[in-house]
Amino acid sequence: MPEPLIDGVIRKIWIDRGGPYRDHLLRLDRESRRNRFGGAVSDEFIENYAELSRGLDCVMHGFFVDGLLRGVAELRPLGKEFAKEAEAAFSIEKPWQSHGVGSALLERTLLAARNRGIKLLHMACLANNERMVDLARKFEAELTFDFGSVIGEVEAAHPTPMSMWREVVADTHGFATAMLDVQTRMMKPA
Numbered sequence: 001m002p003e004p005l006i007d008g009v010i011r012k013i014w015i016d017r018g019g020p021y022r023d024h025l026l027r028l029d030r031e032s033r034r035n036r037f038g039g040a041v042s043d044e045f046i047e048n049y050a051e052l053s054r055g056l057d058c059v060m061h062g063f064f065v066d067g068l069l070r071g072v073a074e075l076r077p078l079g080k081e082f083a084k085e086a087e088a089a090f091s092i093e094k095p096w097q098s099h100g101v102g103s104a105l106l107e108r109t110l111l112a113a114r115n116r117g118i119k120l121l122h123m124a125c126l127a128n129n130e131r132m133v134d135l136a137r138k139f140e141a142e143l144t145f146d147f148g149s150v151i152g153e154v155e156a157a158h159p160t161p162m163s164m165w166r167e168v169v170a171d172t173h174g175f176a177t178a179m180l181d182v183q184t185r186m187m188k189p190a
């Protein structure tokens with residue numbers, strides 16, 4: 001498991017993700033925001049988007065620094081239960097870009113996709129997003145990409161006992177760290 005990166009940790013986001021997710025997306029610089037959404041979008045669009053993501057059936061991993069959400073990977077199944085295709089989207093705030101956070105988030109997202117039987121992963125980015133294409137290319141062993149449209153096919157899409165175990169271990173680690181975060185914050189003077 002790729003841990004910890006520069007000065008943060010990655011863990012699944014389970015509850016109340018709307019507010020922190022919205023604040024994170026609003027903090028993206030102009031270029032990152034455009035790359036994340038495939039074009040310029042307003043603050044209002046982001047507020048609605050984050051609100052909507054609360055109710056959707058997606059798996060989200062967050063990158064936290066001192067309890068603040070600085071990066072997110074979204075895995076959103078396309079269609080109803082047992083969907084075979086999903087969309088993945090990544091956002092990392094500028095100061096934490098190019099430090100391996102995107103790679104670690106993609107690794108966790110691929111594991112989650114595999115354990116859910118996802119075969120095709122659509123990257124929510126433009127084909128000319130070079131950094132995202134470079135990042136995806138690092139995972140060619142696990143993901144076959146059509147870079148024209150940035151669609152990846154997850155290799156060995158079936159979950160195995162080992163891949164399920166890896167996700168459980170990753171989540172347990174994240175949970176333990178989350179509890180430690182909460183305890184540390186509770187102990188700090190307000």
Ligand SMILES: CC(C)(COP(=O)(O)OP(=O)(O)OC[C@H]1O[C@@H](n2cnc3c(N)ncnc32)[C@H](O)[C@@H]1OP(=O)(O)O)[C@@H](O)C(=O)NCCC(=O)NCCS
Binds near residue numbers: 088091093104124132
């Ligand atoms: C695209 C994004 C997710 C990549 O995450 P990241 O943490 O910056 O990327 P990593 O540090 O893991 O680097 C992944 C690869 O990208 C390439 N890369 C990283 N930084 C780069 C830079 N400054 N210039 C060019 N390529 C770069 C490298 O090939 C790198 O692999 P390497 O470290 O093995 O050499 C992140 O930069 C981001 O959120 N950008 C804004 C939003 C966006 O574009 N989202 C994608 C659309 S959904």
